[in-house]
Amino acid sequence: xxxxxxxxxxxxxxxxxxxxxxxxxxxxxxxxxxxxxxxxxxxxxxxxxxxxxxxxxxxxxxxxxxxxxxxxxxxxxxxxxxxxxxxxxxxxxxxxxxxxxxxxxxxxxxxxxxxxxxxxxxxxxxxxxxxxxxxxxxxxxxxxxxxxxxxxxxxxxxxxxxxxxxxxxxxxxxxxxxxxxxxxxxxxxxxxxxxxxxx
Amino acid sequence: xxxxxxxxxxxxxxxxxxxxxxxxxxxxxxxxxxxxxxxxxxxxxxxxxxxxxxxxxxxxxxxxxxxxxxxxxxxxxxxxxxxxxxxxxxxxxxxxxxxxxxxxxxxxxxxxxxxxxxxxxxxxxxxxxxxxxxxxxxxxxxxxxxxxxxxxxxxxxxxxxxxxxxxxxxxxxxxxxxxxxxx
Numbered sequence: 001x002x003x004x005x006x007x008x009x010x011x012x013x014x015x016x017x018x019x020x021x022x023x024x025x026x027x028x029x030x031x032x033x034x035x036x037x038x039x040x041x042x043x044x045x046x047x048x049x050x051x052x053x054x055x056x057x058x059x060x061x062x063x064x065x066x067x068x069x070x071x072x073x074x075x076x077x078x079x080x081x082x083x084x085x086x087x088x089x090x091x092x093x094x095x096x097x098x099x100x101x102x103x104x105x106x107x108x109x110x111x112x113x114x115x116x117x118x119x120x121x122x123x124x125x126x127x128x129x130x131x132x133x134x135x136x137x138x139x140x141x142x143x144x145x146x147x148x149x150x151x152x153x154x155x156x157x158x159x160x161x162x163x164x165x166x167x168x169x170x171x172x173x174x175x176x177x178x179x180x181x182x183x184x185x186x187x188x189x190x191x192x193x194x195x196x197x198x199x
Numbered sequence: 200x201x202x203x204x205x206x207x208x209x210x211x212x213x214x215x216x217x218x219x220x221x222x223x224x225x226x227x228x229x230x231x232x233x234x235x236x237x238x239x240x241x242x243x244x245x246x247x248x249x250x251x252x253x254x255x256x257x258x259x260x261x262x263x264x265x266x267x268x269x270x271x272x273x274x275x276x277x278x279x280x281x282x283x284x285x286x287x288x289x290x291x292x293x294x295x296x297x298x299x300x301x302x303x304x305x306x307x308x309x310x311x312x313x314x315x316x317x318x319x320x321x322x323x324x325x326x327x328x329x330x331x332x333x334x335x336x337x338x339x340x341x342x343x344x345x346x347x348x349x350x351x352x353x354x355x356x357x358x359x360x361x362x363x364x365x366x367x368x369x370x371x372x373x374x375x376x377x378x379x380x381x382x
Contacts, residue, residue: 018365022339024346049379053372056321058340060231061240068226071244075222075251082256 010036013043021054200264207264210254221267222251229275232341236279238322242286246279253278266351272342273352276334283326317378324374332367335360 016033019025025033037044200208209217226247233246253274261270325333338349346364350357372379
């Protein structure tokens with residue numbers, strides 16, 4: 001190890017030699033390396049050893065053409081599978097994310113559901129105001145009748161309420177179910193209508 | 200915007216044809232880098248597959264198209280390192296993998312074995328380097344990235360990258376003194 005008239009020390013040369021292997025020297029630095037190597041045998045030898053090591057370091061395995069083609073096919077097939085899965089999720093997401101009231105806003109059920117909703121809302125409002133009448137049903141069950149003489153609304157087909165005052169049944173309209181939560185006298189009674197979305 | 204950046208931009212906009220061009224163009228380089236880190240072909244191909252799937256799924260995370268190559272190679276390096284760790288240790292280049300490539304077929308059997316042994320030693324010495332020295336060195340030698348690009352990916356000054364790479368080479372030289380001589 002030595003110093004040369006340019007003032008470059010051997011320690012500094014190690015970093016410059018390394019950067020030179022990566023083509024990362026400025027023009028001035030290249031001149032500095034050449035000037036130092038011209039007068040420093042030790043650094044010339046080090047430069048030769050680093051070059052030899054670099055050759056080994058950069059040696060790599062080459063991919064075979066068949067491997068490249070196989071991997072290409074694998075990657076693209078994975079992407080296709082992922083895309084199909086994503087499309088499936090996207091298609092099902094609106095159903096999962098819909099709120100109960102959104103069921104009435106679209107599809108073939110729209111007109112009938114809108115009518116049903118209007119009737120039920122009327123019934124619930126009336127029942128909340130005046131209390132329901134639980135009447136004997138035609139098949140031994142009961143019917144919920146909105147006690148408004150004006151509406152004359154009767155939703156039939158409910159079985160007898162259980163001990164908790166609840167009754168539930170399928171409507172004659174497919175996909176529509178009713179549930180009555182009959183409160184004690186003076187308490188709120190709610191009539192629920194639930195539906196499944198159909199396509 | 201050059202041709203590569205144009206392809207990357209199209210790929211970011213979900214252009215499948217552009218993605219396939221990038222896949223064809225960069226598969227070999229990613230394989231070479233991954234093989235240098237993992238030390239065997241099977242793991243290297245797993246890394247290549249993971250990386251290109253990630254390129255597709257994470258394409259929105261690439262803010263600047265000009266950084267595609269550093270982004271790609273750094274991802275390849277990290278995945279290769281993860282794979283080696285998941286395997287439970289440092290990469291040890293398999294001698295069999297290197298036998299075919301370490302020496303020309305015309306070389307004698309002794310030369311072939313010696314060349315494979317040297318390549319294996321280089322791989323082991325590289326794997327034994329501290330991570331802060333090994334990563335910039337591999338990105339420079341196998342990713343063909345500039346020091347500025349590496350500094351941008353690692354989030355450190357260019358001078359630090361340059362210094363760490365020089366240190367990495369010196370450590371390799373010391374560990375491989377039996378093959379390359381000493382000062």
